[in-house]
Amino acid sequence: MKNSVPPKAQSKLKAPTIFDVAKLAGVSIKTVSRVINLESNVRASTRERVEEAVEALDYRPNAAARVLSGKRFYVIGLIYENPNEFSYMQKVLNGALKACEAGGYTLLLLPLTLPNPDLIDDVQRFVSQSRLDGVVLPAPLGDFSEIQRLLNELNIPYARITPKTEAGDDLSVQCHDEQASFDVTQFLIEQGHRRLGFIKGDPIHGATEHRYRGYIRALQAAGIGLHSEFVRDGMFSFESGKTAARALLDLREPPTAIVASNDDMAAGTIFEARERGLSIPGDLSVVGFDDTPIASHIWPPLTTVRQPIVEMAEAITSLLIRRLKGEQVEPLDQPFACHVVTRASTGIRAAEDDLA
Amino acid sequence: MKNSVPPKAQSKLKAPTIFDVAKLAGVSIKTVSRVINLESNVRASTRERVEEAVEALDYRPNAAARVLSGKRFYVIGLIYENPNEFSYMQKVLNGALKACEAGGYTLLLLPLTLPNPDLIDDVQRFVSQSRLDGVVLPAPLGDFSEIQRLLNELNIPYARITPKTEAGDDLSVQCHDEQASFDVTQFLIEQGHRRLGFIKGDPIHGATEHRYRGYIRALQAAGIGLHSEFVRDGMFSFESGKTAARALLDLREPPTAIVASNDDMAAGTIFEARERGLSIPGDLSVVGFDDTPIASHIWPPLTTVRQPIVEMAEAITSLLIRRLKGEQVEPLDQPFACHVVTRASTGIRAAEDDLA
DNA sequence: CTGAAAGCGCTTACAG
DNA sequence: CTGAAAGCGCTTACAG
Numbered sequence: 001m002k003n004s005v006p007p008k009a010q011s012k013l014k015a016p017t018i019f020d021v022a023k024l025a026g027v028s029i030k031t032v033s034r035v036i037n038l039e040s041n042v043r044a045s046t047r048e049r050v051e052e053a054v055e056a057l058d059y060r061p062n063a064a065a066r067v068l069s070g071k072r073f074y075v076i077g078l079i080y081e082n083p084n085e086f087s088y089m090q091k092v093l094n095g096a097l098k099a100c101e102a103g104g105y106t107l108l109l110l111p112l113t114l115p116n117p118d119l120i121d122d123v124q125r126f127v128s129q130s131r132l133d134g135v136v137l138p139a140p141l142g143d144f145s146e147i148q149r150l151l152n153e154l155n156i157p158y159a160r161i162t163p164k165t166e167a168g169d170d171l172s173v174q175c176h177d178e179q180a181s182f183d184v185t186q187f188l189i190e191q192g193h194r195r196l197g198f199i200k201g202d203p204i205h206g207a208t209e210h211r212y213r214g215y216i217r218a219l220q221a222a223g224i225g226l227h228s229e230f231v232r233d234g235m236f237s238f239e240s241g242k243t244a245a246r247a248l249l250d251l252r253e254p255p256t257a258i259v260a261s262n263d264d265m266a267a268g269t270i271f272e273a274r275e276r277g278l279s280i281p282g283d284l285s286v287v288g289f290d291d292t293p294i295a296s297h298i299w300p301p302l303t304t305v306r307q308p309i310v311e312m313a314e315a316i317t318s319l320l321i322r323r324l325k326g327e328q329v330e331p332l333d334q335p336f337a338c339h340v341v342t343r344a345s346t347g348i349r350a351a352e353d354d355l356a
Numbered sequence: 357m358k359n360s361v362p363p364k365a366q367s368k369l370k371a372p373t374i375f376d377v378a379k380l381a382g383v384s385i386k387t388v389s390r391v392i393n394l395e396s397n398v399r400a401s402t403r404e405r406v407e408e409a410v411e412a413l414d415y416r417p418n419a420a421a422r423v424l425s426g427k428r429f430y431v432i433g434l435i436y437e438n439p440n441e442f443s444y445m446q447k448v449l450n451g452a453l454k455a456c457e458a459g460g461y462t463l464l465l466l467p468l469t470l471p472n473p474d475l476i477d478d479v480q481r482f483v484s485q486s487r488l489d490g491v492v493l494p495a496p497l498g499d500f501s502e503i504q505r506l507l508n509e510l511n512i513p514y515a516r517i518t519p520k521t522e523a524g525d526d527l528s529v530q531c532h533d534e535q536a537s538f539d540v541t542q543f544l545i546e547q548g549h550r551r552l553g554f555i556k557g558d559p560i561h562g563a564t565e566h567r568y569r570g571y572i573r574a575l576q577a578a579g580i581g582l583h584s585e586f587v588r589d590g591m592f593s594f595e596s597g598k599t600a601a602r603a604l605l606d607l608r609e610p611p612t613a614i615v616a617s618n619d620d621m622a623a624g625t626i627f628e629a630r631e632r633g634l635s636i637p638g639d640l641s642v643v644g645f646d647d648t649p650i651a652s653h654i655w656p657p658l659t660t661v662r663q664p665i666v667e668m669a670e671a672i673t674s675l676l677i678r679r680l681k682g683e684q685v686e687p688l689d690q691p692f693a694c695h696v697v698t699r700a701s702t703g704i705r706a707a708e709d710d711l712a
Numbered sequence: 713c714t715g716a717a718a719g720c721g722c723t724t725a726c727a728g
Numbered sequence: 729c730t731g732a733a734a735g736c737g738c739t740t741a742c743a744g
Contacts, residue, residue, distance in 0.1 A: 089446075093465075424722085425739040714744085725733095
């Protein structure tokens with residue numbers, strides 16, 4: 001007795017294959033393969049016929065068959081620190097996702113917890129088990145030279161979203177952190193501030209140094225001396241900002257404005273100031289970095305620096321994909337521009353006493 | 357002339373295949389296949405031998421080959437609204453990722469922007485192009501009955517992270533929103549508050565109604581009347597919270613405590629109160645929901661409700677995976693517990709005037 | 713409980 | 729510039 005085909009199987013139309021396209025275009029499947037993989041040695045008229053057939057059948061190559069027969073996985077790994085405050089990573093994710101979709105790649109997420117004594121081992125295990133073609137490393141992982149060394153050894157192409165460390169043709173993207181820091185510091189100086197505190201970020205982040213340098217340059221440009229007690233270490237966390245602000249506000253002559261190297265630390269600064277009953281910006285102006293959601297949701301909302309993170313992540317991911325596809329790509333040489341977003345946490349300071 | 361094998365190919369050891377395992381275990385590849393797919397009809401001793409061979413060779417099945425020959429994709433889609441405030445989604449992501457890793461599935465992210473007039477079309481395109489086996493729907497998409505209808509039509513199993521709508525054996529997970537809302541309202545009442553404002557969430561979220569019911573129940577339990585002017589609509593956004601708080605604080609007899617249906621609206625409430633020079637919790641107590649990062653980073657930090665979102669997402673995703681693998685799974689019947697996190701945004705109110 | 717054969721839909725390596 | 733053949737590593741459908 002023959003079983004009849006179950007109704008479900010009947011209703012599902014089989015997706016068109018490369019054979020269907022080849023037949024419709026009157027060519028071999030190898031030629032179709034050439035066209036869909038953008039190989040160059042196909043006559044223009046042939047290419048056109050194949051493209052029409054692809055269009056007509058709404059053909060999309062079967063990813064599994066491609067992977068099984070070929071040497072690529074069509075997978076990009078995004079290895080990142082799983083942070084408390086996800087807004088930076090959300091933007092990176094959105095940008096990377098967009099680039100992957102456009103390039104026909106899948107994005108595989110590999111969250112890590114830091115600090116992690118077995119970091120390199122974990123990354124190695126991840127990478128070797130995950131069958132991926134390339135890796136995107138946002139900050140701060142992109143700043144870890146051991147990870148870069150490992151990926152180089154494993155021969156896995158990668159792209160970093162983090163300042164360049166040394167000259168090299170490796171793929172990285174960055175924004176003009178130093179210039180932005182210069183701009184926002186100068187903005188405070190123009191408001192009349194002369195005693196300017198600075199809270200540094202986590203030293204493991206490449207941006208930390210750049211932001212600090214921008215602050216120094218702005219002071220120099222205005223002829224204001226750099227006073228070491230006005231510079232405090234932070235770790236980019238809310239708590240570390242609070243602690244640093246406490247030290248700054250405990251000074252006999254505290255700063256009238258504080259540049260925090262990110263919004264969380266700026267929020268910590270405001271928190272600390274409010275606990276002391278200080279008014280902002282009356283008694284203290286505060287600026288942050290990154291324009292995360294908290295910047296506009298605390299009171300007063302933060303003057304901060306906005307970076308085009310989605311665009312940066314998208315640009316570098318798509319560059320990586322093009323390289324994986326065999327294109328000869330130039331590294332990005334220009335940093336992306338940032339800009340200052342002015343809100344209520346900063347205000348004019350009548351010039352009174354210079355430190356000079 | 358024969359080309360010699362390129363050095364790279366030589367150094368790369370080929371990964372073991374199902375044939376290697378079969379040979380080592382002295383069985384056919386079909387039997388190996390049975391073992392690695394946990395099929396039941398294999399003699400225990402045979403199974404053991406195969407498992408040893410798998411172990412010895414560190415064999416892992418080639419995903420592409422599996423997909424190409426089989427009927428599964430080993431892919432779960434996570435379709436979500438791409439929000440401004442990502443902390444809820446970050447937790448969902450973490451939980452879903454964990455379950456997928458444990459189950460050998462890949463998680464495919466499908467962010468959507470709301471409101472979206474073409475929502476159903478977009479979801480349909482996503483789902484039919486992405487070759488996935490099942491879908492996870494966090495709030496609020498899990499509350500959209502059109503999406504559920506669509507997935508039912510397409511015959512794609514799904515799991516929702518959102519309150520159950522009707523009885524059914526579909527997969528969903530929820531926490532005890534109503535109870536948590538009851539608890540936090542009762543907490544305020546115990547602090548002496550009698551004039552309690554409530555800011556509702558986006559009506560599209562199933563949780564909105566549950567949280568509102570908890571508030572009502574707590575008032576009833578304390579014998580406090582429900583006054584409609586104390587209940588305001590919100591949309592879960594910071595701005596909507598600010599607007600609702602403005603209306604509440606403009607009342608001739610404003611509430612002394614406000615229950616906001618999430619942290620962002622609570623932050624908006626605090627923002628509005630501070631703009632009026634009100635002290636918190638001296639003049640006004642405020643509570644939120646969700647314990648997002650902002651809850652502990654604004655001043656004063658928020659009393660709020662914490663839900664075990666990571667655990668909920670992990671539980672429901674792994675249930676979905678088990679169902680996809682053919683297991684007979686029971687839907688989760690018990691909601692997860694939430695608990696109140698007490699911080700500085702709430703304080704004791706000396707009882708003065710009852711509204712009654 | 714176990715196995716031999718066919719086939720999934722592509723790319724590779726080679727030939728012309 | 730184009731194509732015929734082999735094969736990637738599994739699962740399916742069938743047989744016993």
